[in-house]
Amino acid sequence: MNPVTITIDGLAIPAQEGMTILQAAQANGLYIPNLCNHPDLDPAGLCRVCVVKIDDWKIAISCKQPVKEGMVVSTEDPEVQRVRKNTVELLVANHPMTCLTCERDGNCELQRVARYVGLEPTDLNRYRRSVRSLPMDRSNPFFEIDHAKCILCGICVRTCDEIQNINAIDFVKRGVASLIGTMGNKPIAESRCESCGECVVRCPTAALSPRHRVQPMREVKSICSYCGVGCGIRLGVRGDQIVGVQGDRENPVNGGSLCVKGRFGYHFINHPERLQKPLVRKDGELVEAEWDEALDLIAEKFSQHKGEQFAALASARITNEDNYLIQKFTRAVMGTNTIDHCARL
Amino acid sequence: MNAINTPADLGPMRDYCQAALGRQKVRFLVCAGTGCIAGGSMAVYQELQRLLSERDINVDVELLYEGKESDAGVGTSGCHGFCQMGPLVRVEPTGTFYTRVKAADVPDIITATLDENSEVERLLFKNPDGSRSVTEHDVPFYNRQQRIVLDKCGTINPEDIRDYFAVDGYQALAEILQHLSPMEVIDIVTASGLRGRGGAGFPAGRKWLGCHKAGGSPKYVVCNGDEGDPGAFMDRSVLEGNPLAVIEGMTIAAYSVGARYGYIYVRAEYPLAVVRLQKAIEQAKQYRLLGENIMGVDFDFDLYIFQGAGAFVCGESTALTLSIEGKRGMPRVAPRPRTTEVGLWDKPTLLNNVKTYAFIPDIIRRGADWFKSIGTESSSGTAVFALTGHIANSGLIEVPMGITLREIIYDIGGGIPHGGTFKAVQTGGPSGGCLPASLLDTPIDYDSLDEAGSIMGSGGMVIMDENTCMVDVARYFLQFTEEESCGQCVPCRLGTKQLLEILKDICKGKGRKADLDLLYELSHSVHGGSVCGLGQTAANPVLTTLRYFKDEYEAHIFEKRCPAKVCKDLISFRIDEEKCAGCTLCARACPVSAITGEKKQVHVIDQSICIQCGVCKEKCPTKFSAVECVSPKLVMEVA
Structure with missing residues (x-):
C-alpha cells in the first residue's frame, strides 16, 4: 500500500494505492454524492451519481476508479455537474413525493444527493413524472418492500450475496421494468430469505423498511441476549419500552450485523405474558414465588436425585461462562456426565 | 477422401472436390x-x-464424388443478398440469374437450360431502362x-464442406x-x-495481440453473432451462406492467440443459421478440422454454439460473455480489465464479430497488402450493409470502405421507389444517427460517419423518403x-424512458417549448453517464434528428x-367538395x-369519429x- 497524493477540486489529499477516488475522498472527510455505494460492499457503479472528471478529460465514476499518483479530480466540472444533476432529476422524477410521511424522511440518501446537486422545482417540472404502481410486498412479518421507492441501486442484492451469502434476492425483469425480486418473483416470505434485515438497514431509501417502526427517544448500548455470540446492539428506547434494535457497528464481535432474532425479536421484552418471577407449583397450581424460595426448593429436590438419574440440558441463550458453570455443577455436584446443550448440532 | 490428416492433404482435397463438381454439366x-x-x-x-x-x-451429388458423370446438379446456396427479388x-x-422464381416457372427454366441453351427472359432481372x-x-x-465476405454466400452449398x-x-x-x-x-x-x-471498429490485430500476450489458461475465442439491430441481417446471411468461413477464421484466431475452446453466440431466432453451423461444425470435426490434432498437427480447438435468448444488450461483449456463463446479460461496469485479459469465465x-472472422481466411490467402488496397487509409477492406426501408433494391450489399452514401443509395439501391424523394438515411441501427440529403456524399468509413454524428455500427442502413416524420423515427x-x-x-434505464415520453408527447402535439433543450441536455447526459456503449449511443437518433431536422x-x-403528415394526433383527413364525385368507396x-x-x-368526414x-x-x-x-x-366546428 504505497501512499499517493491526489488533488480533488484543488485540494491535495493523501491516499493509498488501491483505494478508489471515493474512498480517498471519504477518508479525508470530503463528500462526493453517491447512491449505490456502501462501505461494506464492493462498488457496483450503477447509480452514476458519483461521476467525476479525471485529469480534465475523462468522465469516470469515483466509486470504482482507482487513485493514481498526481491524479487531478474535479467534482464540479460543468459536464460532471450536468450528468450528475440529470441523473438525480431522473430518479426524483420517478420517485413518490411523499417525503413527509416517509419513514426515511431526513435520513434518506436520495434526499441528500438531491439537496447536494441543487434540485429545483423548476428543473423537475420539465420532466414527465412517472411513479411505479406495483403492489407492496408485505409478506414478510418484519419488513416491507415498496418498489415505488426503490432506486435499483442493488445494495440489498449485494448485501444478500456478499455479506450473508444467501442470495435470496436479485434483479428481476429488465430495463424500466427491472425490480428487486426473488426467484420466480414470488413474495419474499416464500423465498430463501432468512429475514436478517441486513438489506433493510443498508437501503438508501425506504424501499425496504422495518414494520411498526417507532422513533426512539434515546439509545442504550447492550449485548444481545439470544445466544452466546454476544452481538453488540443499540436498543432504541421510548419511555420505558424498547421500540427497536440496531446492530452496533463499533462492536468487534458483530461489526453491526445481526440475525433475525436479534434485530426483530425484541417484542418479548415488554410482552405481558413474559415470566418475570419464578413460579412454584402449590396444590397443583403454579404460584409466583420469591427467588430464595424457588432456589431452596430446587436444591432440596436436586439433592435427592444425584448420580445417573440426573441429566442437564443447557441453553444457548445464556453466556459461555454460565454454560461452563452448568457443566461443572452437573459433573462435580450432581455426579454425572449426562450434560448436553441445545446448540451443539 | 474423408479426412485432412496433414496440411498437405488439402490441395488434393480441393482438386478432388472441384473435379467432382466439374462433372456436372x-x-x-x-x-x-x-x-x-x-x-x-x-x-x-x-x-x-x-x-x-x-x-x-x-441429380445425385453424392455420385459425383464417386467419379460418375452427371447431367445436372441441384443445390441450395446461401443468401445472394438481393432479397427484394427472391426467390433467386x-x-x-x-x-x-433468375429472380422471383416460382415452382410453376421451373419447367421453363429446365427446358431453356437443357434443351434450348437459352434463358427464360421473363425471369431475368429487368433494369430500369427496360433491358x-x-x-x-x-x-x-x-x-x-x-x-469478399459475401462472395461465396450465393455460390456454394453451405451444408456441404466439400463445396467449401x-x-x-x-x-x-x-498455410x-x-x-x-502465431505472431x-x-x-x-x-x-x-x-x-x-x-460496430466500434477496434483494430483487430491489436485485439489479437492483446489476447495472445494475456496470461491465463484456457483461452477462449468467441464469435459475436447476436445481431440485434432492427432491419439488420448481415451476420445471419454470412452464418447461413458460408458458415465454414467463420469457423475457419475462428480456428485461425485460436491458433494465433493460443485458445483451446471457442463459442459462437448466435440468436435462437436464427434457427437456420444454428442448423447450418451445427452441420458445418460436425463436418469440420469429421474432416479433422476441429477437435484434437487439427490436420494432424499439435493444435487442438473445439467449437460450441451458444444460442442467445434475444436480448439486444447481449450483443455488448461483456454482457455476451456473462450470458454464456449463464448469468444475467448485463454489461460489466468500467473501469474493468479488457475482455482479452479477463473475459469468459474470467x-x-x-471476441470478434461474425464478419471480422469471415474476412480472415481471405486475408491470409491473399495477403495483407491486397486487403489494405481496398477501402480507405484508416478503414481498409469492405463493409457489409443490410439495405432496407424506402429503397428500390433492398437487400444485402458489400462495398469497399470509402464509397459514398449516394453511390450506395442511388447506384446500388436504385434510389427511392415510386418517384419518392430521399429524406434521410439511418446507419448503425438504433444506436446510429439519421443523416440528411446534404450529407449524401459522406464517405462510408468509421471516422467520417462518427464525425457526422452517426456510427458505422454493425451495418444496418435504413433509407427514408419524404413521407417519414423524423420525430416519429426518433421515437x-x-x-x-x-x-x-x-x-x-x-441514465440509460430512466433517461431513455424520459426521452421516449417527451418524444411521444411531441408526436401527440403535447410538446412544450422547454422540451427541445431538455432533449438535448438529457441526450448528452445519457451519453456521458451510461455504463456501456449501448446506453452511451442510445440518444444518437435524438441528437442527429435534432441536429439535422430541428425544423420538424x-x-x-x-x-x-x-x-410529413405521419403523427396521427396532428393530422386530419378532409374531402374536397370540388373533387368528390360521391362514389361512396371511402364511406x-x-x-x-x-x-x-x-x-x-x-x-363529409366527421372529425370527431375519424381515427x-x-x-x-x-x-x-x-x-x-x-x-x-x-x-x-382541423379545428372541429362547434355546433
Missing part, C-alpha cells in the same frame, strides 16, 4: 437464405429435383459491389499450420488494417432502446403540425363509419383524388 443453385425460403424457394428446389428426375437426369435461382456454369440482365454481374445492384473445399476453403489454415507462427499471423492481421466489424477471451428508435435497456444504470421538431411543438371502406354522404353527393387511418385516401380513385391529408389538425 449444369448446376441449378436455389437460394436457401431465410428471405428466399420465406418466399417459397424450397418449393422451387423440390420441383427442380422432381422434374429433373422425371427426365431421368441424374442461379444456373452454373453460365451464371444465369434484361442475364447474370448477376450485369445487375446494377451487384456490379457496384465488391464482395472446392473454393479454396481451409487453404488459409493449412499457417505449415508455415506461420506472424497476428502481424498479417495487423498489417491488413482490419477493424472489428461489430479467462483471456478474443421509434428510442422505444427500441428503452425496451432493450438492461436497466442496471440510471419545431413544427410539432409550436405549430402542432407534422410536416364503405371507413372502419369507424366516420364518412357520410349519399351516392353522387359530396361526402386518421387513411383508408379513405387510399380508396379514393386517383382520377378524383378528393381526399387530402392536412396538418395541423
Whole structure:
C-alpha cells in the first residue's frame, strides 16, 4: 500500500494505492454524492451519481476508479455537474413525493444527493413524472418492500450475496421494468430469505423498511441476549419500552450485523405474558414465588436425585461462562456426565 | 477422401472436390437464405429435383464424388443478398440469374437450360431502362459491389464442406499450420488494417495481440453473432451462406492467440443459421478440422454454439460473455480489465464479430497488402450493409470502405421507389444517427460517419423518403432502446424512458417549448453517464434528428403540425367538395363509419369519429383524388 497524493477540486489529499477516488475522498472527510455505494460492499457503479472528471478529460465514476499518483479530480466540472444533476432529476422524477410521511424522511440518501446537486422545482417540472404502481410486498412479518421507492441501486442484492451469502434476492425483469425480486418473483416470505434485515438497514431509501417502526427517544448500548455470540446492539428506547434494535457497528464481535432474532425479536421484552418471577407449583397450581424460595426448593429436590438419574440440558441463550458453570455443577455436584446443550448440532 | 490428416492433404482435397463438381454439366443453385425460403424457394428446389428426375437426369451429388458423370446438379446456396427479388435461382456454369422464381416457372427454366441453351427472359432481372440482365454481374445492384465476405454466400452449398473445399476453403489454415507462427499471423492481421466489424471498429490485430500476450489458461475465442439491430441481417446471411468461413477464421484466431475452446453466440431466432453451423461444425470435426490434432498437427480447438435468448444488450461483449456463463446479460461496469485479459469465465477471451472472422481466411490467402488496397487509409477492406426501408433494391450489399452514401443509395439501391424523394438515411441501427440529403456524399468509413454524428455500427442502413416524420423515427428508435435497456444504470434505464415520453408527447402535439433543450441536455447526459456503449449511443437518433431536422421538431411543438403528415394526433383527413364525385368507396371502406354522404353527393368526414387511418385516401380513385391529408389538425366546428 504505497501512499499517493491526489488533488480533488484543488485540494491535495493523501491516499493509498488501491483505494478508489471515493474512498480517498471519504477518508479525508470530503463528500462526493453517491447512491449505490456502501462501505461494506464492493462498488457496483450503477447509480452514476458519483461521476467525476479525471485529469480534465475523462468522465469516470469515483466509486470504482482507482487513485493514481498526481491524479487531478474535479467534482464540479460543468459536464460532471450536468450528468450528475440529470441523473438525480431522473430518479426524483420517478420517485413518490411523499417525503413527509416517509419513514426515511431526513435520513434518506436520495434526499441528500438531491439537496447536494441543487434540485429545483423548476428543473423537475420539465420532466414527465412517472411513479411505479406495483403492489407492496408485505409478506414478510418484519419488513416491507415498496418498489415505488426503490432506486435499483442493488445494495440489498449485494448485501444478500456478499455479506450473508444467501442470495435470496436479485434483479428481476429488465430495463424500466427491472425490480428487486426473488426467484420466480414470488413474495419474499416464500423465498430463501432468512429475514436478517441486513438489506433493510443498508437501503438508501425506504424501499425496504422495518414494520411498526417507532422513533426512539434515546439509545442504550447492550449485548444481545439470544445466544452466546454476544452481538453488540443499540436498543432504541421510548419511555420505558424498547421500540427497536440496531446492530452496533463499533462492536468487534458483530461489526453491526445481526440475525433475525436479534434485530426483530425484541417484542418479548415488554410482552405481558413474559415470566418475570419464578413460579412454584402449590396444590397443583403454579404460584409466583420469591427467588430464595424457588432456589431452596430446587436444591432440596436436586439433592435427592444425584448420580445417573440426573441429566442437564443447557441453553444457548445464556453466556459461555454460565454454560461452563452448568457443566461443572452437573459433573462435580450432581455426579454425572449426562450434560448436553441445545446448540451443539 | 474423408479426412485432412496433414496440411498437405488439402490441395488434393480441393482438386478432388472441384473435379467432382466439374462433372456436372449444369448446376441449378436455389437460394436457401431465410428471405428466399420465406418466399417459397424450397418449393422451387423440390420441383427442380422432381422434374429433373422425371427426365431421368441424374441429380445425385453424392455420385459425383464417386467419379460418375452427371447431367445436372441441384443445390441450395446461401443468401445472394438481393432479397427484394427472391426467390433467386442461379444456373452454373453460365451464371444465369433468375429472380422471383416460382415452382410453376421451373419447367421453363429446365427446358431453356437443357434443351434450348437459352434463358427464360421473363425471369431475368429487368433494369430500369427496360433491358434484361442475364447474370448477376450485369445487375446494377451487384456490379457496384465488391464482395469478399459475401462472395461465396450465393455460390456454394453451405451444408456441404466439400463445396467449401472446392473454393479454396481451409487453404488459409493449412498455410499457417505449415508455415506461420502465431505472431506472424497476428502481424498479417495487423498489417491488413482490419477493424472489428461489430460496430466500434477496434483494430483487430491489436485485439489479437492483446489476447495472445494475456496470461491465463484456457483461452477462449468467441464469435459475436447476436445481431440485434432492427432491419439488420448481415451476420445471419454470412452464418447461413458460408458458415465454414467463420469457423475457419475462428480456428485461425485460436491458433494465433493460443485458445483451446471457442463459442459462437448466435440468436435462437436464427434457427437456420444454428442448423447450418451445427452441420458445418460436425463436418469440420469429421474432416479433422476441429477437435484434437487439427490436420494432424499439435493444435487442438473445439467449437460450441451458444444460442442467445434475444436480448439486444447481449450483443455488448461483456454482457455476451456473462450470458454464456449463464448469468444475467448485463454489461460489466468500467473501469474493468479488457475482455482479452479477463473475459469468459474470467479467462483471456478474443471476441470478434461474425464478419471480422469471415474476412480472415481471405486475408491470409491473399495477403495483407491486397486487403489494405481496398477501402480507405484508416478503414481498409469492405463493409457489409443490410439495405432496407424506402429503397428500390433492398437487400444485402458489400462495398469497399470509402464509397459514398449516394453511390450506395442511388447506384446500388436504385434510389427511392415510386418517384419518392430521399429524406434521410439511418446507419448503425438504433444506436446510429439519421443523416440528411446534404450529407449524401459522406464517405462510408468509421471516422467520417462518427464525425457526422452517426456510427458505422454493425451495418444496418435504413433509407427514408419524404413521407417519414423524423420525430416519429426518433421515437421509434428510442422505444427500441428503452425496451432493450438492461436497466442496471440510471441514465440509460430512466433517461431513455424520459426521452421516449417527451418524444411521444411531441408526436401527440403535447410538446412544450422547454422540451427541445431538455432533449438535448438529457441526450448528452445519457451519453456521458451510461455504463456501456449501448446506453452511451442510445440518444444518437435524438441528437442527429435534432441536429439535422430541428425544423420538424419545431413544427410539432409550436405549430402542432407534422410536416410529413405521419403523427396521427396532428393530422386530419378532409374531402374536397370540388373533387368528390360521391362514389361512396371511402364511406364503405371507413372502419369507424366516420364518412357520410349519399351516392353522387359530396361526402363529409366527421372529425370527431375519424381515427386518421387513411383508408379513405387510399380508396379514393386517383382520377378524383378528393381526399387530402392536412396538418395541423382541423379545428372541429362547434355546433
